[in-house]
Amino acid sequence: MPLNAEARTLLDLLEQLGAPPFETLDPVEARAARADMAPPILDSCFETLDLNAGGVPARLYRPEPSDEIPGLLVYFHGGGWVIGDLQSHDNVCHALCVGSGHAVLSVDYRLAPEAPFPAGLDDCIEATTWAHAHAQELRIDPDRIAVGGDSAGANLAAALCHGAPVPIRFQLLVYPVTDAHTDSASYEENREGYFLTKAAMEWFIDHYLAGNHASRDDPRVSPLLASDEAFAACPPALVITAGFDPLRDEGIAYAERLAAAGVTTSHVHFPGEIHGFFSLPHMLGEARSAHALAARALADALAPAS
Incomplete structure (x- = not known):
């Protein structure tokens, strides 16, 4: 399938803007460049609250109030473990x-290379554990x-x-x-020309592992290499992949x-899309479709037991 027309327009625009590749910047410069690209909010939730999740900065998004206590998605942003934030x-x-x-x-987990692996993962585990323990305060169902x-x-x-620290109902x-x-x-196939490049991924991974606390063979770094037993213990999943993405094959695998x-696993592939499309619903119709798909899956997975 060819590249999606909207994605092609986006890539042409980025080329015209002449944004430098991430791997040519230092991490501080790369974070500033990513901050300048923060997309607008198209759908505003009922309420947001910045809070401390067991020592980890986080932001809580609340839905419209109802008689039913909601579930909770603990979300970890992308950015190669080096860039991105709340x-x-x-x-x-x-x-x-x-x-x-x-x-x-x-979750605003710590970033590499200042805080290399396993700092970011530790923060995600801590925030998830904290959310489960403080469910009443957050007004969510801990189950x-x-x-x-x-x-x-x-x-x-x-x-x-x-190695879930608390019971997890679903993974997106x-x-x-x-x-x-x-x-x-x-x-x-997608080493360059489609926003995320192979060179950029090498830059991200090298920064993430800068502390030499693990190798690329560690299942905590490369979850695909985990044991069959670890996979069997996982919660149901929705996996979304994109065709013009260096990460396509490992997501499918x-x-x-x-x-x-x-x-129980659903895999939805967007063959004409690029890495990062999910964050750009203001520019890409398929991003809006992917949001709707993910939201429906969450609604079903987190529905209260009948």
Whole structure:
């Protein structure tokens, strides 16, 4: 399938703007460049609250009040473990809260290389554990918690689910990083020209592992390499992938491993899309479709037991 026309227009615009590749910047410059690209909010939830989730900065998104206590999606933003923050994915969290009718807790985990692996993963585990323990304060059901994220955030969600610190009902994985070896066919097919490049991913991974606390073979870094037993213990999942994405093949492989382990898994592929499309509903119609799909899956997964 050819590249989506809207995605082509977006890539042409980025080329005209002459934005420097992330791998040519230092992390501070890259974060500033990403901050300048923060998308607008299309769907505003009922209420947001910035809070401290066990020592980890976070933002809570509340749905419209109702007689039913909502579930909670704990969301980990993308950005290669190096860039991104609460603001960069504010639009995504608003949309998922509004669309699903459940609360969302966005986690501002520590970033590499200043805080390399496992700092970000530790923060995600801490915030999820805190949310479960403080469910009454958050006004959510502790038995209906999901985790999710996009790209590096989906990597963190997947890794968390292999040793979940609290019961997790569902995982939402949007073009996840699942194998840090960067040697799949999709890395070669999409190594440059489609927003996320192979060179950028090498830059991100090198920064994430800068502390030398793990290798690319560690399942906490490359969740695709986890044991069959770890996969079998995972919660149901929705995995979203994009055709013109270096991460395409590892996302597909991850969905296949979940399903082979007996985990209820939905895999939805957007063959004409690029990495990052999920964050751009103001520019890409398929992003809006993906938001609706993810929100429906969350609504179903976090529905109270009948």
